[in-house]
Amino acid sequence: MMNDAINLIRELEDMGRNPKISILKTMKETGKKAVGCFPIYTPEELVYAAGMLPVGMWGGQTSGTLSDRYLQGFCCSIMKANTEQALLGQYDFLSAVIVTAYCDTLKCVIENWKIASPQLNVVPIVYPQNRKTPSGKMYMKDEFLRIKKELERIAGNVIAEQDLLESVDLYDEYRCIMQEFTDTVQDYPDLLKAKTRHLIIKAAYFMDKKIYNEKVSKLILELRKLPPENSRKRKRIILSGFISEPDGLLDIMTDNDMYVVADDLAHESRQFRTIAAKTGSPLDRMIERIALQDGCAFLFDEKKSRGRMLTAMKEKYRADGIIFCQLKFCDPEEFDYPIIKKDLEAAGVASLYIEIEQQMDSLEQLRTRIQSFGEVLA
Amino acid sequence: MEHQKTSKQLLGELLDKHYADALQAKADGKPVAWSTSIAPQELLETMGIHVVYPENHAAAIGARKHAQEFINHSEGKGYSVDICSYARVNLAYMDIQQCEAANIPLPDLIFCCNNICNTVIKWYENIARELNVPMIFFDLPFNHAYEVSDQNVRYIKAQILEAIIRLEEITGQKFDYDRFGEVMRISSETSLWWKNASLLACAKPSPLNGFELFNYMATIVCMRGTKEGLELFKLWHDELKEKSERGIGPWKDAEEKYRVMWDGIACWPYLGDTYKVLKKYGINMVTSTYPDSWYIVYDENDLDGMARAYSSNYVNRNLDFGTDNIVNIVKDFRLDGIIYHSNRSCKLMDFRQFEVQRRVEEATGVPSVIFDGDQTDPRAFSLAQFETRIQALVEMMEARKKEWGVS
Numbered sequence: 001m002m003n004d005a006i007n008l009i010r011e012l013e014d015m016g017r018n019p020k021i022s023i024l025k026t027m028k029e030t031g032k033k034a035v036g037c038f039p040i041y042t043p044e045e046l047v048y049a050a051g052m053l054p055v056g057m058w059g060g061q062t063s064g065t066l067s068d069r070y071l072q073g074f075c076c077s078i079m080k081a082n083t084e085q086a087l088l089g090q091y092d093f094l095s096a097v098i099v100t101a102y103c104d105t106l107k108c109v110i111e112n113w114k115i116a117s118p119q120l121n122v123v124p125i126v127y128p129q130n131r132k133t134p135s136g137k138m139y140m141k142d143e144f145l146r147i148k149k150e151l152e153r154i155a156g157n158v159i160a161e162q163d164l165l166e167s168v169d170l171y172d173e174y175r176c177i178m179q180e181f182t183d184t185v186q187d188y189p190d191l192l193k194a195k196t197r198h199l200i201i202k203a204a205y206f207m208d209k210k211i212y213n214e215k216v217s218k219l220i221l222e223l224r225k226l227p228p229e230n231s232r233k234r235k236r237i238i239l240s241g242f243i244s245e246p247d248g249l250l251d252i253m254t255d256n257d258m259y260v261v262a263d264d265l266a267h268e269s270r271q272f273r274t275i276a277a278k279t280g281s282p283l284d285r286m287i288e289r290i291a292l293q294d295g296c297a298f299l300f301d302e303k304k305s306r307g308r309m310l311t312a313m314k315e316k317y318r319a320d321g322i323i324f325c326q327l328k329f330c331d332p333e334e335f336d337y338p339i340i341k342k343d344l345e346a347a348g349v350a351s352l353y354i355e356i357e358q359q360m361d362s363l364e365q366l367r368t369r370i371q372s373f374g375e376v377l378a
Numbered sequence: 379m380e381h382q383k384t385s386k387q388l389l390g391e392l393l394d395k396h397y398a399d400a401l402q403a404k405a406d407g408k409p410v411a412w413s414t415s416i417a418p419q420e421l422l423e424t425m426g427i428h429v430v431y432p433e434n435h436a437a438a439i440g441a442r443k444h445a446q447e448f449i450n451h452s453e454g455k456g457y458s459v460d461i462c463s464y465a466r467v468n469l470a471y472m473d474i475q476q477c478e479a480a481n482i483p484l485p486d487l488i489f490c491c492n493n494i495c496n497t498v499i500k501w502y503e504n505i506a507r508e509l510n511v512p513m514i515f516f517d518l519p520f521n522h523a524y525e526v527s528d529q530n531v532r533y534i535k536a537q538i539l540e541a542i543i544r545l546e547e548i549t550g551q552k553f554d555y556d557r558f559g560e561v562m563r564i565s566s567e568t569s570l571w572w573k574n575a576s577l578l579a580c581a582k583p584s585p586l587n588g589f590e591l592f593n594y595m596a597t598i599v600c601m602r603g604t605k606e607g608l609e610l611f612k613l614w615h616d617e618l619k620e621k622s623e624r625g626i627g628p629w630k631d632a633e634e635k636y637r638v639m640w641d642g643i644a645c646w647p648y649l650g651d652t653y654k655v656l657k658k659y660g661i662n663m664v665t666s667t668y669p670d671s672w673y674i675v676y677d678e679n680d681l682d683g684m685a686r687a688y689s690s691n692y693v694n695r696n697l698d699f700g701t702d703n704i705v706n707i708v709k710d711f712r713l714d715g716i717i718y719h720s721n722r723s724c725k726l727m728d729f730r731q732f733e734v735q736r737r738v739e740e741a742t743g744v745p746s747v748i749f750d751g752d753q754t755d756p757r758a759f760s761l762a763q764f765e766t767r768i769q770a771l772v773e774m775m776e777a778r779k780k781e782w783g784v785s
Contacts, residue, residue, distance in 0.1 A: 069732060070729070070732055070733060071729055072720060072729065072731075072732075074460060074722060074725075074728075075725070075729060101519070101520045102496070103725075104495050104496050104724075104726035104729070105725050105729060107496075107520045107522075107726060108726065108728075108729030108730045109729070110520075110522050111522070111696055111697035111730055111733075112697070112729070112733055114522075114697075115697065115733060126519040126522070128517055128519070128533065129492065129496075129499060129515070129517040130515060130516075130517045130537060133537075133540060134536070135533055136517065136533070138532070138533065138536065139529065139530075139532070139533035142529045142532075142533075146529070297500070300503065300515060300517070301503060302503065302512075302513050302515070303507075304503050304504065304506070326458075329460055331460070331462075331496075331500065331725065332496070332500055334457070334458040334460060334461050335457075335461060335465075335497075335500030335501065335503070335504060336500070337457075338455045338456035338457050339504055339508075341456045
């Protein structure tokens with residue numbers, strides 16, 4: 001039993017650790033074309049329904065200066081890394097790349113990529129920010145239909161309504177499984193240390209969702225057969241922010257007796273924490289999900305509910321504290337933080353703010369800060 | 379007979395009145411709105427709601443060298459040094475509510491339009507939350523294709539209609555469509571005269587010292603929908619036209635040797651310093667990419683046209699459009715060079731600048747330089763670096779004149 005769980009964990013960790021190798025492996029196994037999907041949300045369901053693999057493009061551990069030709073030094077490290085890899089030809093195996101426009105940097109990246117890497121078939125998509133209103137939903141439908149046509153052209157086949165329905169169902173299932181998975185983590189702080197949890201969630205970006213769903217479901221089943229581990233000495237942490245990379249930062253948390261009981265990361269739970277009701281057409285369900293997705297820095301939220309959401313999460317998961325991982329130069333997250341800070345302080349929630357870049361030479365400063373935070377929580 | 383005022387005098391008076399009226403409205407218990415600089419102000423003007431513009435106000439605070447104390451306050455609250463400095467100034471003003479440069483009343487509602495950037499969504503969300511006031515938000519999708527698509531127009535138009543209903547709910551007043559038509563007409567006409575005036579700088583020498591554009595910009599932002607605004611720009615146009623017909627250049631004490639364009643926003647805390655450096659070398663900044671942003675022209679009662687016009691400003695357009703726009707400016711204004719402001723506050727303007735610079739240079743052969751600065755944060759600019767870049771530009775412009783006999 002234990003071995004089954006461990007084997008699955010190792011397998012998924014490996015898939016999460018090596019994006020390109022994992023994608024190529026999946027492409028080979030499934031015989032599908034791959035389409036790159038930029039942060040934060042893309043209509044992955046359409047890509048899948050077209051018989052192609054949607055794969056995540058959230059930066060990487062790359063260094064170099066090619067991207068300096070297009071972007072100043074104060075651009076976020078994820079977009080710098082993506083651009084660097086595009087210019088190196090690292091993405092040339094993709095049949096297309098869907099680039100979003102959630103922030104000002106992304107708008108410029110769309111434009112630069114069309115010129116710098118025409119071979120990548122950049123498909124720009126602009127999600128509506130007025131996503132709850134009738135006009136916003138109408139526009140989102142227009143936009144999804146436009147992307148659907150583009151994808152049909154790239155795939156060389158028409159997306160049948162039944163295929164789209166199955167794809168939307170599959171994605172709902174994925175989101176359901178992942179909610180269950182992240183809730184399961186809190187009972188197994190040793191088996192599912194912070195980095196392991198992160199890599200398993202990340203693996204979803206590089207695998208066929210159908211296969212991924214099966215593996216994670218099986219993992220949950222195997223884990224449930226095991227008795228919950230003793231977690232009394234450990235501090236229960238919620239992560240917020242864009243991404244928890246470089247993942248060495250997660251090892252530091254583990255070194256300091258912390259484990260992740262829930263997250264509000266764009267890269268992780270924001271991908272699956274919201275599921276729309278099964279009413280209306282598949283496109284309506286995709287639209288509704290975005291309309292319901294609150295507490296995200298990249299979607300207009302008049303109520304500015306993220307701080308209150310985090311406070312509620314703290315209660316729900318009996319967390320000891322929240323670590324806000326601020327990706328440097330990420331404006332939307334930077335604007336959210338002062339309001340979150342105020343809300344958390346008002347609710348008496350302990351929190352730590354750390355500034356990260358995806359590729360950092362040294363994590364020693366972070367180590368000291370996380371260690372001190374651990375002492376505060378003790 | 380009363381002595382006729384110059385446009386400069388009128389400009390000062392109108393701006394003073396603009397702020398005084400808003401403060402008075404607030405004191406009288408009337409609603410006041412805060413709005414982004416290129417939002418459909420026609421709706422607020424029609425409803426008789428006083429509007430002030432945080433970007434204008436932050437620029438004024440910057441120009442009068444008061445920005446740092448506000449920036450410090452915001453950073454103390456947890457705002458990153460890397461976000462827009464207008465936002466850092468304004469979000470602090472919201473708390474401090476006092477500045478020698480100018481005071482504005484706090485808003486009862488906010489009006490936000492993301493055709494200038496997505497940063498304003500975040501900034502205005504925070505205002506709405508902190509002050510607990512309603513936010514009317516116009517989402518104008520980024521135009522990654524060359525033209526503004528019909529799909530986008532449909533969405534924007536629908537939002538204008540939704541905003542009217544929301545304004546009626548907030549104020550308890552009916553929206554007057556006749557008055558709306560009139561405001562639409564005035565707004566378009568004011569835009570036209572703003573453009574006509576700025577185009578007079580195509581003449582050689584230019585009757586306009588382009589730094590004046592930065593001063594008049596405050597009024598095209600806040601008075602576009604008013605008769606007073608319209609009169610101001612007509613007057614300014616007539617003055618410049620007369621100057622041009624008499625062959626008068628930008629300065630009394632110096633000649634215009636080089637004509638350049640300034641890409642992006644001014645460095646408000648160093649407005650005088652940057653101006654002096656340019657003038658020292660005989661450089662007249664005859665235009666900027668900026669003025670056209672307020673060229674918002676459409677037919678009266680044409681909501682589709684209005685929707686399209688609001689989404690047509692260059693920062694909301696794609697890179698091909700941005701390139702063509704500057705290439706045309708180079709030709710129309712007979713430029714010798716271009717100065718690109720790599721503005722730490724504005725990622726949307728910055729992150730296309732390198733490619734645009736390459737393309738414009740390839741298309742026109744006109745030399746250019748990029749300098750690092752910021753619209754309001756005084757720490758992000760070095761006058762020495764600026765002057766060094768300008769010297770390099772002068773050398774390139776001079777070499778080109780010699781080589782090609784371009785004058």
